Amino acid sequence: MGGRDTDMxxxxxxxxxxxxxxxxxxxxxxxxxxxxxxxxxxxxIEFGDNKIVAGVFGPRDVHPKHQSNAETGILRxxxxxQPYSVTxxxxxxxxxxxxxxxxxxxxxLLPAVMLERFPRTAVDVFVEILQADGGSRCAALxxxxxxxxxxGIPMRDMVSACAAGKVADTIVLDINNEEDQAGQxxxxxAIMPNSGKVTLxxxxxxxxxxxxxxxxxxxxxxxxxxxxxxxxxxxERHFSGAGQ
Amino acid sequence: MGTVxxxxxxxxxxxxxxxxxxxxxxxxxxxxxxxxxxEPGVIPKAEGSARVRLGRxxxxxxxxxxPDRPFPDTGDRGTFICTAEIxxxxxxxxxxxxxxxxxxxxxxVVDRGIRESHMLDMSQLVIKRDVSVIGVFTDNAVIDNxxxxxxxxSYASVAAILSCKMPVWEMGEDAPRLVEGxxxxxxxxxxxxxxxxxxxxxxxxxxxxxxxxxxxDARLTITTNSEGNICALQKGGLDGFTPEQLNSCAExxxxxxxxxxPRLEAxxxxx
Numbered sequence: 001m002g003g004r005d006t007d008m009x010x011x012x013x014x015x016x017x018x019x020x021x022x023x024x025x026x027x028x029x030x031x032x033x034x035x036x037x038x039x040x041x042x043x044x045i046e047f048g049d050n051k052i053v054a055g056v057f058g059p060r061d062v063h064p065k066h067q068s069n070a071e072t073g074i075l076r077x078x079x080x081x082q083p084y085s086v087t088x089x090x091x092x093x094x095x096x097x098x099x100x101x102x103x104x105x106x107x108x109l110l111p112a113v114m115l116e117r118f119p120r121t122a123v124d125v126f127v128e129i130l131q132a133d134g135g136s137r138c139a140a141l142x143x144x145x146x147x148x149x150x151x152g153i154p155m156r157d158m159v160s161a162c163a164a165g166k167v168a169d170t171i172v173l174d175i176n177n178e179e180d181q182a183g184q185x186x187x188x189x190a191i192m193p194n195s196g197k198v199t200l201x202x203x204x205x206x207x208x209x210x211x212x213x214x215x216x217x218x219x220x221x222x223x224x225x226x227x228x229x230x231x232x233x234x235x236e237r238h239f240s241g242a243g244q
Numbered sequence: 245m246g247t248v249x250x251x252x253x254x255x256x257x258x259x260x261x262x263x264x265x266x267x268x269x270x271x272x273x274x275x276x277x278x279x280x281x282x283e284p285g286v287i288p289k290a291e292g293s294a295r296v297r298l299g300r301x302x303x304x305x306x307x308x309x310x311p312d313r314p315f316p317d318t319g320d321r322g323t324f325i326c327t328a329e330i331x332x333x334x335x336x337x338x339x340x341x342x343x344x345x346x347x348x349x350x351x352x353v354v355d356r357g358i359r360e361s362h363m364l365d366m367s368q369l370v371i372k373r374d375v376s377v378i379g380v381f382t383d384n385a386v387i388d389n390x391x392x393x394x395x396x397x398s399y400a401s402v403a404a405i406l407s408c409k410m411p412v413w414e415m416g417e418d419a420p421r422l423v424e425g426x427x428x429x430x431x432x433x434x435x436x437x438x439x440x441x442x443x444x445x446x447x448x449x450x451x452x453x454x455x456x457x458x459x460x461d462a463r464l465t466i467t468t469n470s471e472g473n474i475c476a477l478q479k480g481g482l483d484g485f486t487p488e489q490l491n492s493c494a495e496x497x498x499x500x501x502x503x504x505x506p507r508l509e510a511x512x513x514x515x
Contacts, residue, residue: 036388037300038335051287053387055333078340080331083383084290084306092329092383126333126340128385130304131287 010182011168018178026162026174026222029229031142033150033237039126041151043233047139048176051131054143056151059121073118077106079140081129101137108141108161108190108200114154123153134180135163138188141200146230150237158230161190161200162222164215166207171214173222185211189219193227252458259459263447270299270453275496277451282399282507284407284514292408292430294511296400299453300390305382305400307408311371311420312379322369322377326355328384328397335389353478354384354397354438357467361436361475363405368431372415380405380430391454394465394478398438399504403511405430434469435509436476437501441466441493443485448493450500464490466497470505474498 010018017023027048036042039055046052062068079102083089094102105127113123125148127140138161145159165175166185180186185205191198198216207215262269272278278299287293290306312323328351330338343351358364369378382404384397408430413420442452442460452460462481469475474494479485485493 036302036333037390038388039333042333049288053333057332057336060336078332080340082304082306082329082385083327083381084287084293084308087289089308089310089381089383092327124332126331128331128333128387130306130385131289 008178008182010179011170011172017167017172019176023170023172024218024221026225027176029226031146031229031233033146033233039147039151041147041149041153043143043146043150045139045143045146047133047135047142049131049133050129050136050139052127052129052136052140052143054125054127054140054147056123056125056144056147056153058123058151059118059153060124062120062122067122068120070119071116073115073121073123075106075110075113075115075123075125077102077109077125077127077144079105079127079129079137081132085129085132101140104200104202105137105141105144109144109148109159111197111199112145112155112157112159112192113148114156117154123148134175134177134186135188137161138163138190141190142226142230146233149234157192157194158227159190159199160193160223160227160230161188162219162226163188164219164222166205166211166215171211171218173218185215187215187219189216189223191220191223193224255455256459259456260444263444263449268449269455274447275450275500277500277504278453280399280504280507282403282511284403284511290404291410292404292406294400294403294407296396296403298390298392298396298399298451300388301386301392301396302388302390303384303386303393303396303400305384305397305404307404308381308383309408309410310379310381311376311413314374314377319374319377320370321366322364323379324355324359324364324366324382325379326358326382326384326401327351328354328386328393330386330389330393334386338389349478349480350393350397351384353394353465353476354401356478357398357436357438357465357476358382358401358405361467361469362433363402363436365431365433371413371420376413376415376420378410378413389454391457392440392451394440395438395451398436398467399508402436402508406432406435406508406511407514409515429515434471435505436467436469437504437508438465438467439497439500439504440464441496442481443483443489448489448496450496464493466494468498468501472498472502
């Protein structure tokens with residue numbers, strides 16, 4: 001964590017955060033399923049100031065062939081940031097950070113996707129970050145899971161992600177960019193909401209044992225809020241605006 | 245492989261027949277551009293940005309403006325770099341990894357159209373002569389490939405540049421210093437419009453869709469400026485054009501360009 005000195009008031013006396021939210025309130029989340037013509041499934045998410053599009057292809061032939069598995073299908077994930085997505089222009093080639101995030105997103109999705117039904121094939125998930133804010137890996141994962149469902153890939157469960165963190169000695173839900181820079185801890189969490197299993201968990205920062213427990217609880221509560229929005233996006237796409 | 249080439253042959257015949265009839269598969273006239281929408285300012289973190297939809301093609305472009313070191317021989321001018329990327333979510337055939345020949349051509353053609361039109365007056369992008377200048381980076385991301393990426397990327401780049409709010413720097417002791425709270429409009433001299441045409445048999449079509457793109461004998465991209473002059477060209481494809489065809493393509497590029505230009509100009513309002 002940054003733990004950077006700052007004049008900014010991260011949490012005021014009334015428990016209101018620097019962007020006006022309560023401690024248990026996520027940023028604005030909007031998800032739209034089915035936004036691309038060429039992908040088998042796709043989703044667009046705005047999560048705070050994050051703007052992210054995800055596309056899914058497959059199950060399809062595996063190239064290079066040596067990656068294919070006779071027992072099961074494989075899942076490949078690419079998380080990539082556009083050069084203009086951040087304040088300082090980012091070089092277009094994938095960074096080590098992007099490669100690691102691609103891997104943790106893949107591993108968060110794997111338990112939910114029924115790849116064993118598609119041996120020798122690949123399901124490809126491509127995520128483009130058009131604008132990045134704090135918590136882009138969670139937002140990317142949320143969009144990727146909706147895109148997989150939109151593609152009609154059999155899944156055991158949805159995957160929903162949201163970060164929690166520690167700001168001004170308080171555990172808060174869904175930390176934003178400023179809180180990430182100046183706060184004390186950032187914990188991205190993803191769950192399969194029906195089974196309740198946690199499939200992504202990372203932490204930057206220092207937490208006591210009790211804070212650790214509360215941070216996970218807070219993150220899971222955020223994932224459940226996201227899950228409802230994911231379901232609504234899929235219903236709007238596939239049941240002509242029927243809502244829930 | 246056999247099935248694919250039979251299908252390709254059938255598709256080719258279908259496209260060629262409809263072009264010969266004067267009415268294309270999607271109902272357009274031969275010189276008609278697909279529906280174009282230009283949404284400037286979609287990426288607030290970028291100094292300029294635009295989302296362009298041209299038929300089923302979608303491009304999101306951002307402009308970043310940073311102090312840059314000038315090239316040794318042009319210390320009195322800012323720098324301009326234009327890139328293009330087809331991330332793998334744009335099409336099943338698009339692959340991650342180093343850019344292909346086609347993607348490099350795309351980026352260079354879009355760059356050339358803007359650079360050679362002198363859209364930006366680069367002499368106004370100097371912080372301190374020979375020491376520090378302003379660099380304008382225009383990065384195009386093709387989100388959905390529905391054909392004719394040349395024009396879609398060019399429109400998105402031009403609209404993003406027009407929508408730009410440029411920060412102001414002044415020279416500090418050894419490095420440029422951002423002047424807080426100030427911004428200025430980009431020094432726009434002209435508005436280039438790229439028009440890509442394809443030849444199928446004897447017929448020339450404007451703004452080929454992806455299906456048509458696969459069937460072209462040859463293609464030609466012509467960029468015109470606000471005065472209606474031609475400022476960049478790129479011929480591609482396996483076959484050529486007759487001189488008569490080249491002349492009529494130029495006429496088409498000028499008239500279609502004049503119809504498209506006001507749509508791009510409107511992006512200024514996003515500043």
